[in-house]
Amino acid sequence: MKLKKTAIFIFLSAFVVKSNAQEVKFPAFSAEAHRGGRGLMPENTIQAMLNAMKIDGITTLEMDTHISKDGKVVVTHDDYLSPAFMLTPDGKDIPASDAKKYPIFGMNYDEIKQFDLGTKYYDLFPQQKKEKTHLPLLADLIDAVRHDIKTNKRKPFFYNIETKCSESGDGITNPKPEEFVKLLMEVIIKKKITDFVVIQSFDKRTIQIIHEKYPKMKTSFLVANKKTYEENIADLGYKPFILSPVWQMVNEEFVKKAHADGVKIIPWTANALADIQKLKALNVDGIISDYPDVLVQAK
16 A cells, blocks of 8 residues: 555656646747846846836846856846946946956955946936846846745746856956856756756857756857858857847848757847837747837737
8 A cells, every 4th residue: 555655656746747847838939138128227137127027028037147256146247347337336437447447257246246237327228217226146136036926926937047258258257168157057956947047158168068067958049140040050069949149140041940950049139119020020939128118019
């Protein structure tokens, strides 16, 4: 009788695991808020992500990551704290002459956190809501997103996470790709969100490592060049889950070849409604946009 109960338990456990796996499906169309939707809120902040989650139709939160001096995974795009939209801890502008004074990789997170990126007017995005905030840790951002999903009974969101690194930046603005991947995956695995994550990069080394060491992880190759679909895939050395080209690269042939190969096409960063509509007409699998509110309007 005991053996019979054990067998039933194992069967039911397997069924639950299988059922849960079936529930995690990548969106048929991945509507992605670029850096959380920086046209509306300060980029790569928890506030931006939570705001994007309120927009009906957005499925995916797109963000960038760097590694701090003390090995923390920080959500931010630039190698250095930007004079364009950041203020010093005492609320002063960062002079243009200090554009490379504050490298993320050269500062501990406790120091990085003191700088304000939410209150300075940013002329590239005049509609952006101003709110004092700081560069978040990826772990804290994930916690905030999951809390919001639970509290407001939202559907799960996907995370499209970019590794900001390059070969020329190794040891200067970023760690070696192996170390970057190790630190990033530790956070993702600890937070138990692997099924909801895509790792993207222009630096093919990081996603090649992930493809090799974590073959079940979804990866995306970011490109901005004049190469064909086939040439970009050959350069990467394997077929990623997504090929993510700058939106001007995308045409009907590019999409058809990718789909014939089982690869999704998710272009970046289309902001004008007319451009978004043209891309959707080409049957792309998603779009990354600074304006998530405009993105969801396009038919």
